[in-house]
Amino acid sequence: MSEAKINPYLLLAIGVISVSISAIIVKFSAAPAGVLAFYRLFFTVLLMTPFFLLHYVKELKLITVKDWGLCLLAGGFLAFHFILWFESLNYTSVASSTVLVTLQPLFAFMGAYLFFGEKLTGKSVVSAILAVSGSFVISWGDFKISGTALWGDLLALVACALVTGYLLFGQTIRKRLSLMTYTYIVYAMSAAVLFIYSVVKGDSFYPYAGEEWVYFLLLAVIPTLLGHTLFNWSLKWLSTSTISMAILFEPVGAAILAYWLLSEKILLTQVIGAGIILLGVTIFLMEERKLKKAVKELRKVEGRSGVPL
DSSP: OOOOSSOHHHHHHHHHHHHHHHHHHHHHOOSOHHHHHHHHHHHHHHHHHHHHHHHTGGGGGGOOHHHHHHHHHHHHHHHHHHHHHHHHTTTSOHHHHHHHHTTHHHHHHHHHHHHHOOOOOHHHHHHHHHHHHHHHHHHHHHHHHOHHHHHHHHHHHHHHHHHHHHHHHHTTGGGTSOHHHHHHHHHHHHHHHHHHHHHHHTOOOOOOOHHHHHHHHHHIIIIIIIIHHHHHHHTTTSOHHHHHHHHTTHHHHHHHHHHHHSOOOOOHHHHHHHHHHHHHHHHHHHHHHHHHHHHHHHHHHHHHHOSOO
């Protein structure tokens, strides 16, 4: 494999900073959560459309009726993930909300166990206990401040579970479609769900002040297109575990930006809880990497011997 022309770690760091900005933009915006999420995905799809039509539209023939249904479910879960996460930022701090959303790998682990029968390991269980303990520490600190902060924490946790559902629904389809095609379809369906939700709720799509439209566009360009595109590009040069570990720094970046731009205080309980959560998720990711490596080695031995192990 040829070497990357640009240091992949540098671009990975830019990707983490990009996604860290998401919560800050949401805090600045006065638009309802559903409308804000709709425009984030609407502008993302709009910007992706020319590239999709030029290079990927032929893949639509590979999609079955069942796949369309799964894409719709994934889009719905993603839509309500954004709604609840954006709403959580109206009640709790950027630090608490983004840290709790980083529990996603643990939710994915539980989903894989419940729906796909993946085995539990001792370290996986320990990592889950640590992460849940960390979330309790954060919630306890927020509860002492106000009940509304605790409500925001709960919304962030549910939002985290929803984004895990989005990923689980999509994992079978992703084996047959390119990332671009799958993402384009799910983002479009998610935008449609958000549009219907906002109409039913009675939220207005216009008029908004000029700075609001800037926030809508920034959410599409910086955390969605730039941030996630850099993560996907990095996969060619760096391991999935490395990228997953780097994403854990999102709440750190978000908390620093919130302290600097929004004058949000960082509580001791948030620091301790975040540290416990990050430790738990780190243990989980390291164990996952170890298991994948072991499976890969077994397959190599099986291939050489010709005897199933």
